[in-house]
Amino acid sequence: MQGIEVLFMGNNMLRLLSGLWVTIRISLISIGxxxxxGTLLGAVMTSKNPVVKAVCRVYLEIVRIMPQxxxxxxxxxxxxxxxxxxxxxxxxxxxxxxxxxxAEMGDLVRGAFLAIPRHQFESSLSLGLSKTQMYVFIIFPxxxxxxxxxxxxxxxxxxxxxALVSLIGVTEVLKVGKQIIDANRFEYPNAAIWVYAAIFxxxxxxxxxxxxxxxxxTKKQQGGE
Amino acid sequence: MSEHIIDINNLVKHFGDNAVIDGISxxxxxxxxxxxxxxxxxxxxxxxxxxxxxxxxxxxxxxxHGEPVIHGDKSLYKVRQKIGMVFQSYDLFxxxxxLKNIMLSPIKVQKRDKAEVEAKARELLERxxxxxxxxxxxxxxxxxxxxxxxxCRSLIMDPEIMLLDEITAALDPEMVHExxxxxxxxxxxxxxxxxxxxxxxxxEAVADRVIFMDGGVIVEEGAPSEFFRNPKTERAQxxxxxxxxxx
Amino acid sequence: MDFEFxxxxxxxxVEAARLTLIIGVIGISxxxxxxxxxxxxxYYRIPxxxxxxxAYIELSRNTPLxxxxxxxxxxxxxxxxxxxxxxxxxIGLAFLGGSYMAESFLGGLxxxxxxxxxxxxxxxxxxxxxxxxxxxxxxASTSVPAICANVIxxxxxxxxxxxxxxxxxxxxxxxxxGMYYNTWEALLMLVAAYLVLILPISIVFTVLERRLRRAxx
Numbered sequence: 001m002q003g004i005e006v007l008f009m010g011n012n013m014l015r016l017l018s019g020l021w022v023t024i025r026i027s028l029i030s031i032g033x034x035x036x037x038g039t040l041l042g043a044v045m046t047s048k049n050p051v052v053k054a055v056c057r058v059y060l061e062i063v064r065i066m067p068q069x070x071x072x073x074x075x076x077x078x079x080x081x082x083x084x085x086x087x088x089x090x091x092x093x094x095x096x097x098x099x100x101x102x103a104e105m106g107d108l109v110r111g112a113f114l115a116i117p118r119h120q121f122e123s124s125l126s127l128g129l130s131k132t133q134m135y136v137f138i139i140f141p142x143x144x145x146x147x148x149x150x151x152x153x154x155x156x157x158x159x160x161x162x163a164l165v166s167l168i169g170v171t172e173v174l175k176v177g178k179q180i181i182d183a184n185r186f187e188y189p190n191a192a193i194w195v196y197a198a199i200f201x202x203x204x205x206x207x208x209x210x211x212x213x214x215x216x217x218t219k220k221q222q223g224g225e
Numbered sequence: 226m227s228e229h230i231i232d233i234n235n236l237v238k239h240f241g242d243n244a245v246i247d248g249i250s251x252x253x254x255x256x257x258x259x260x261x262x263x264x265x266x267x268x269x270x271x272x273x274x275x276x277x278x279x280x281x282x283x284x285x286x287x288x289x290h291g292e293p294v295i296h297g298d299k300s301l302y303k304v305r306q307k308i309g310m311v312f313q314s315y316d317l318f319x320x321x322x323x324l325k326n327i328m329l330s331p332i333k334v335q336k337r338d339k340a341e342v343e344a345k346a347r348e349l350l351e352r353x354x355x356x357x358x359x360x361x362x363x364x365x366x367x368x369x370x371x372x373x374x375x376x377c378r379s380l381i382m383d384p385e386i387m388l389l390d391e392i393t394a395a396l397d398p399e400m401v402h403e404x405x406x407x408x409x410x411x412x413x414x415x416x417x418x419x420x421x422x423x424x425x426x427x428x429e430a431v432a433d434r435v436i437f438m439d440g441g442v443i444v445e446e447g448a449p450s451e452f453f454r455n456p457k458t459e460r461a462q463x464x465x466x467x468x469x470x471x472x
Numbered sequence: 473m474d475f476e477f478x479x480x481x482x483x484x485x486v487e488a489a490r491l492t493l494i495i496g497v498i499g500i501s502x503x504x505x506x507x508x509x510x511x512x513x514x515y516y517r518i519p520x521x522x523x524x525x526x527a528y529i530e531l532s533r534n535t536p537l538x539x540x541x542x543x544x545x546x547x548x549x550x551x552x553x554x555x556x557x558x559x560x561x562x563i564g565l566a567f568l569g570g571s572y573m574a575e576s577f578l579g580g581l582x583x584x585x586x587x588x589x590x591x592x593x594x595x596x597x598x599x600x601x602x603x604x605x606x607x608x609x610x611x612a613s614t615s616v617p618a619i620c621a622n623v624i625x626x627x628x629x630x631x632x633x634x635x636x637x638x639x640x641x642x643x644x645x646x647x648x649x650g651m652y653y654n655t656w657e658a659l660l661m662l663v664a665a666y667l668v669l670i671l672p673i674s675i676v677f678t679v680l681e682r683r684l685r686r687a688x689x
Contacts, residue, residue: 070662
């Protein structure tokens with residue numbers, strides 16, 4: 001089962017890595033937008049107004065009920081059809097993953113705030129802190145601490161989900177892999193197994209440390225309480 | 226009062242480098258009620274857990290009617306059926322009703338007849354004043370009620386000895402009494418027991434023999450009237466003083 | 473909106489949904505079996521098996537399903553292992569889902585306190601009896617919400633099967649868009665099909681969870 005040489009021939013490895021970078025770039029941009037929009041959304045979601053709450057809930061459920069790939073199709077094919085202008089796979093992906101990421105992030109932020117015990121608010125105020133001081137020194141630090149492991153988990157989920165963009169025509173790592181396999185079809189007929197194994201471990205090497213970090217943080221926080 | 230139920234011979238138990246029990250020998254005779262007292266961390270709860278094989282031991286032996294009790298041993302489950310244990314925290318099985326909690330082990334472990342077991346279970350519930358709770362779930366009971374059910378659950382196995390590990394320590398004060406009354410009743414009826422408790426008045430009332438432990442060894446033992454009035458050792462005197470408030 | 477088009481191609485979607493559902497059910501059932509075995513290996517700290525389970529869980533959780541499927545469908549045949557799209561779908565889903573299920577089961581098992589096990593043992597229960605009568609029933613009810621979430625997650629993940637040329641819903645939609653340019657109709661039916669597939673399950677699970685939560689208190 002030879003063929004592993006393919007990975008190291010010419011600039012093949014470099015090509016795979018730059019294909020991987022395409023998905024990572026999409027993830028990073030989407031994660032960035034999601035963090036900003038999600039935090040705002042989370043703040044809105046803690047509102048006591050039932051209409052606001054219901055609207056947020058419906059948004060979250062709509063995003064969640066469909067597979068991400070369906071949303072990718074809807075935006076990629078639908079928007080092109082609707083506006084006549086070709087968004088391109090990458091832009092479509094960033095739009096979909098931001099809408100999704102912001103919803104999930106919003107839910108996490110909401111959860112982090114609700115997890116802070118009431119007496120933390122009460123004792124801050126009874127100590128004479130102003131409302132701003134209370135949020136800056138007492139509430140935010142605690143909320144963020146609980147939020148970080150969850151945000152890391154969401155990021156790994158988003159990175160893994162980004163692998164789907166090959167299905168809407170983005171030339172990312174799976175596509176590059178296929179090109180390499182096709183180009184070496186005759187010399188190295190077994191290249192496929194090595195190329196896909198390599199891609200598998202590339203994702204693993206990105207996501208595994210993130211998962212470990214998230215778990216270590218969670219453990220530390222639980223142990224410290 | 227001559228037949229020995231439990232014999233403990235030179236028991237040693239370490240947690241890491243820390244000797245929690247440092248050579249204890251002790252026998253409990255049939256019908257005897259032995260109360261273990263001592264400051265927190267003196268090893269009295271650990272001693273009870275060793276008697277039931279819940280802890281691995283580093284030296285000495287524990288035997289029940291001459292049969293060794295060994296942690297992790299394959300036949301330990303047989304010996305344990307003869308030892309009833311009630312813990313400090315409520316340990317009823319939350320997914321089963323009170324009646325099923327009591328009936329599960331005689332039916333599954335001892336393979337006894339279901340009708341006989343149910344009759345016995347109801348009789349026990351009656352005895353501890355909980356007949357009306359037979360079909361309730363543990364979450365619907367108060368702490369004191371849970372502990373009374375836990376006692377029934379052990380008693381139905383017809384144990385040769387009951388081990389009670391601070392069974393009132395987690396209870397609200399007003400519930401302590403109802404549980405201790407059940408235990409006093411058992412003592413009157415000749416149940417062999419080893420009891421760890423912090424309730425000194427109860428200890429004095431229920432015990433045939435009081436054992437005062439500190440630092441993993443038996444410091445003093447004797448009849449309750451003798452021990453509580455005239456403790457001989459300085460350590461026991463100091464310990465008993467912590468229970469009285471003086472200005 | 474071209475309703476003739478919708479009417480004409482609805483049977484294709486129904487067929488695709490049926491395929492998705494069948495593969496989903498088999499794959500998810502297998503993942504539950506794998507998950508249970510891994511959870512037990514880790515719970516009882518069985519040497520070797522527990523390390524294998526841990527390594528598998530990490531590999532499975534930290535890679536995308538589509539990459540796993542590409543490896544199974546395009547890679548493995550080079551090693552002489554040739555599987556159909558359907559088999560790859562089932563195995564891929566089971567491989568992915570097994571780790572999620574394992575974590576849910578393990579969470580349930582670990583939620584049963586040590587005191588429960590000690591009191592069962594004190595009553596003379598043997599290890600297997602303790603598991604069967606005391607630990608398993610309690611663990612089962614605590615892991616239900618997580619298991620339900622996994623089922624829905626995995627059902628959604630089936631949408632990538634088209635990548636290994638399985639004629640599922642995505643495959644049909646893409647086909648119709650490519651062939652007829654009836655983009656809106658094709659997309660509408662796609663969304664509707666997934667709604668029909670997932671919404672009822674999601675509602676049933678929500679009700680079930682609520683009921684369990686109430687029973688628990």
